[in-house]
Amino acid sequence: MEARYNFKEIEPKWQRRWEASDLYRVTEDRSKPKFYCLEMFPYPSGNLHMGHVRNYSIGDVVARFKRMQGYNVLHPMGWDAFGLPAENAAINRGIPPAEWTWSNIANMRRQLHTMGISYDWEREVATCHPGYYRWTQWLFLQMYKHGLAYRKKAAVNWCPSCATVLANEQVVDGACERCHTPVMRKDLEQWFFRITAYAERLLHDLQKLPGWPEKVKIMQENWIGKSTGAEVIFRVEGSDEEIPVFTTRPDTLYGVTYMVLAPEHPLVMKLAAGKPQEEAVKQFVEAARFLSDLDRTATEKEKEGVFTGAYALNPVNKERVPIWIANYVLMEYGTGAVMGVPAHDQRDFEFARKYGLPVRVVIKPRGQELDGATMTEAFVEDGIMVNSGPFNGLPNREGIHKITEYLERTGKGKGRVNYRLRDWLISRQRYWGAPIPMIYCDCCGLVPVPEEDLPVILPEGVEFKPTGESPLKSCPEFVNTTCPRCGGPARRETDTMDTFVCSSWYFLRYTSPRSQERAFERDKVDYWMNVDQYIGGVEHAILHLMYARFFTKALYDFGLVGVEEPFQNLLTQGMVLKDGSKMSKSKGNVVSPEEIIERYGADTARLFILFAAPPERDLEWSDQGVEGCYRFLNRVWRLVAAYADGVRHDGGSPAVKTPADRELWRLLHATIKKVTEDIEQRFNFNTAVSAIMELVNGCYRYQDTVPAGEQNLPLMGEVLRKLVTLLAPFAPHIAEELWQGLGGRESVHLESWPGYDPEALVEEEVTLVVQVNGKVRDRVQVPVGLPEEEVKKLVLKREKVAGLLAGQEVVKVIVIPDKLVNVVARRAS
RNA sequence: GCGGGCGUGGCGGAACGGCAGACGCGCCAGACUUAGGAUCUGGUGGGCAUCCCCCGUGGAGGUUCAAGUCCUCUCGCCCGCACCA
Structure with a gap:
């Protein structure tokens, strides 16, 4: 083995060999459990950025780990290749969008190859390729x-x-x-x-996704925005027109003092026609039309409106209420019309105060009076119904049901569920x-x-x-x-x-990417779906993930796929920051992955990005941190190089002889356990890497403390082989090279993930922490499994403890076996 | 306003309710060296009477033998939605 770690040589070498041997190609194989590992495919902007590096490094650890655990792993990559930047390039620089896009793809594909990610490149797709968008169009049909x-x-x-x-x-x-x-x-x-036809299912089926972050599910829930209430039909006075309104508070129906329509409401001009207000209404509607959505919905925007001159009749009490139009009512939500209940809705309250509309209290807090004329904000809490005819005295919650029932019975409305989600x-x-x-x-x-x-x-x-x-x-x-x-x-x-249409089904296309007959082959989809692990930025929490879910459900209903949810488990990675803020050209804090790989190699870049923070959290880029990871890989290299010749030809299970041997053996198995659990259960790659570092430190300690002639080389050989195997998902190139240096013939990536021996973890002695009144005062070596009574006796006899207990009486002694003893004492009375 | 998240050394970050600060960076000291921006060893939360004790996880309370971790209140920062009737 070379004495020096030369990543520039070994990384391209292994990338070529892996490719030549089709190491990461997969086909359906029913003898193995399958695992579909997917990272969100990138927009081909032309260059990989650190966010991509993070996303794909995380995905590659998962894919390689699962592969080593014996899964048949589908791990594909492709391009979300349609979109505006390509057109802007055409407009501004005269480069045809196709040319611009394909050359960007070529460059990014090259960059991705230098990262050594274990993709099955045979499955690459690009959404702008006619062979792909043909099927996007087919799905549209x-x-x-x-x-x-x-x-x-x-x-x-x-x-x-x-x-x-x-x-x-x-x-x-x-x-x-x-x-x-x-x-x-x-x-x-x-x-x-x-998509609104699927609102309820999209909402309900979130429950079927325990493997999704709670945060994302809540965001989707809010986005769908289900609200339950009633539709109430108001008649227009002196006309056959009816105006339905949606309300979540049918219990406040007797408190309606006016009605408001959105400026775009189709009835607006009809209502105002011939009225003195017609001209003012026309102007208001025009003004609203010219406002952008942004101005229109700005939070601080004062509520403004005009009276149409027309009146509506409240279906429950036949009261005549003026119909207004106002900027705070949106045509897209509900029916584009709302009933104004200023006493019990803050927006209505503000509007009513501004325009001098009456405020009528119909819900009263228990044991208190409320006066519509003097109240300073709407009363929105629960209470007792008043001024509500036959419903007086009912708790308002009950009133909601009673009034809805009444409306249905009399044909003046009905219970209704509304969603914020739009088509x-x-x-x-x-x-x-x-x-x-x-x-x-x-x-x-x-x-x-x-x-x-x-x-x-x-x-x-x-x-x-x-x-x-x-x-x-x-x-x-x-x-x-x-x-x-x-x-x-x-x-x-x-x-x-x-x-987003193109990216709503790409995960299905990957299962049969070259099919000429279909968008995707049913048997392939049945074998591979669902995506077992999906990984990407949280910025797609709503749109992409909702659309993909919608597509999957629609295709399920069409009988084209057998699953209703596409992504079983979702990992949303944090951003990569530099100097506390997101990397961006304008801030000039961009770190180029290509330069980092050029300078330290892909393994170092990957290792750093996995080590610096847990995946969900934002990650602060640190050049010195990268340096540290590079040093670590060098340290591993030197360690293996030092032993490579001596351990090469050994086989079989090593004998563990000395206490130092035993300690190294124990550390190895503890590391295997920790790394396995950190990857599998929590995706805590940072602590997995640190555990590997500790193992390396342990190996060096063994090398330093055990005289050269007495070192157990078969043991060291076994430890190093396992060490390299553990490192393989994180730093695949160096692991491969070291594996070969240790005498491995096949690829380390074909190795099985090591299991640990619980026997090896068992220690004969443990250090017991001794506390007096919750404070650490002493430590004592005891044999593992020492009975509680013995522990108590032993601890109370300790000089230190006895000294502290002088003049006090022991109230109780708490023993956490093999871990800690807490002596609770108080001054003797 | 609503919803979610985060506050731990100089920094990134560790800690099934059980030794706070693993691992790494940085820093200090030493070793090896012609040299070191290589490598190795040791040290490194603060205070102090320096192997002894005290304080310490944004702040204030509480539960507990024991709290970074659980509960209540509070402050600060970040993200998402935002007139949704």
């Missing part, structure tokens, strides 16, 4: 076929200067990111996925995405592209205008087509799909 994809008018971000629609991400502080013009809202026909707007007026496979025919209307005509190819060589308008719109070869139904002239849909 399935959604369409099952009524889960539909078109409707929706308010979108519109840049009047660029004359184009902007994605939410392109709106920065309420303005267009390219020209800084304030963004408007505009109603356009858009494609949606009916998923999937159309983007962009070029670099999967084209939505639909055709508009003047005769037949909307016609889906027949499945056999897929993929609808994204044309290349299109022209990018600086306005940002999608080049598909002005590409006649793409737009003009014939109707698949009548054969007449027709136009293609020019919108493309949100990239």
Whole structure:
């Protein structure tokens, strides 16, 4: 073995050999348990960053560990390759998006290879490849076929200067990111996925995911935002119009003193027509239309509204209440109309005070009076119903049910559940995405592209205008087509799909990545799914993870997959920070993985990033910490190199002779136990690595303290082989090289994960901590398993303890076997 | 405002309710050296009468023989959602 650790030589060498021997290729193998280990695939921005390094290092430890434990491990990688940056590159620098993307992929693939991650590269997918997006389009058609994809008018971000629609991400502080013009809202026909149809299941099935972080589940729960209440139908006075409102507080129905509609509510202008207020209402609605979502929903935004001039009739008491419109009511939630109960809702209260609307108390705190005229904030707690006709005197909780029942009985409303979750707007007026496979025919209307005509190819060589308008719109070869139904002239849909659509099913494609017949082969999916461990940033806690869950459920309903949840266990890793903040170009605190790997090697980079913090927590980058890990690997190298020749040819179980032998043997097994548990049960790679470091320190201690001639070389050989095996998932290249140095013929990565011998952990003697009144005062060596009575006797006889106990009486003695004794004493009376 | 998380040496971080600070970094001292930004050894929470004791896990209480860990209140920082009727 070389005396020096030369990572520059060994890392590329082993990367080549692993690849040449297909070490990480997998196929379905029913003789082994399977394990699907998946890291969130990256957007090919062009360069790996430290967040990727962390994500993939964590995943690789899991994959390698499981493989060594005898699992058949699927560990694939691919590219979330559609998206805006590619188009910006085209607009700003004239590079076609495809070219830009593929060259970025090539570079990042190269960088990933230098990390030595155990991917099955044969399964690589890129969502921008026609062989992939063909099936994204096919899945869209399935959604369409099952009524889960539909078109409707929706308010979108519109840049009047660029004359184009902007994605939410392109709106920065309420303005267009390219020209800084304030963004408007505009109603356009858009494609949606009916994710709301799955709201209840998406919520309910969170319970089936004990392997997900509580935090993520709560975020999804809040996002779905289930609320239970009632829909109440108000009649418009002097008209046949009815306005349903949603409320979670039907018990406050008698406290309604006005009603409010969203400015976009379809009835608004109808109600105001011919009234003196018509002009004011028109102006208010116009003003709201021009406001961006951001301005519209700003928290500090004062509640503003105008009276429409129309009145509604309260269904329970026939009272006449004015209908207003106000900026705080959202068309997208509930029915776009709310009943105003200022006494018992803070928003309504503020609005009523501002516009001088009456405040009527209908819920009273027990044993107290409330006066609507003088109260300074809404009373939102539970209480007793008053001013509520036949419901007076009921506790309000009960009133909720009673009033809902009453509404249902009289046809004036019904119980209703509402969700905050909205349908998923999937159309983007962009070029670099999967084209939505639909055709508009003047005769037949909307016609889906027949499945056999897929993929609808994204044309290349299109022209990018600086306005940002999608080049598909002005590409006649793409737009003009014939109707698949009548054969007449027709136009293609020019919108493309949100990239989240592409990433909602990639984990299924990995199971049969080259299938020409299907999006994924059912038998392969049945073998591999679910993903046993999914790993990625917490920034995807809501969108990506919710969409992927929705897709899986929809595909389950279509009979295409057999699972209802895609990801069994989820690990959300923390960010990589430098100087306390997220690495970013603008802050100039970016550490390039490529430079680190160049300077210290991939094994050092991986080891540091795993060692510096537990995976869920944010990690502070430290150049000196990296240096420390590099030193450690050198230390391991020298240790193995020192013994490699002497231990090479030995086999069999080593004899343990001296106390030093015994201690080393015990340490080895304690380390195996700790590393195994740290990886398996808690993903605490940092403590697993530190345990390996302690084992190395123990080996050096043995080397230093036992004279050269008396060292047990067969024992040391065994310890070193196990040590290298434990290190293999963390630092795969050096482990491989050291394994070979120790005489290993096959790859260390084909070794079984070592088990520990509980016998070896048993110690003959332990140090007992002796406390007096909870304070450590002494320590005593005792044989393991010494009976409590003996321990008590022994401890009380200790000089130190006896001295401290002088003049006191022992109240009791607590003995934690083989660990600690606490003598509780107090001054003798 | 609502929801979640985190506060432990100079730093990153360890601690089934049972020795606070494992491991690593940094620092100090020493060894080997022509040299060391290599390597090795020892030390390293604070105080102090320096092998003796006291104090110490953001702060204040509490439960317990025993609390970083459990409970109550409180302060600070971070993240997510945010007029959701």
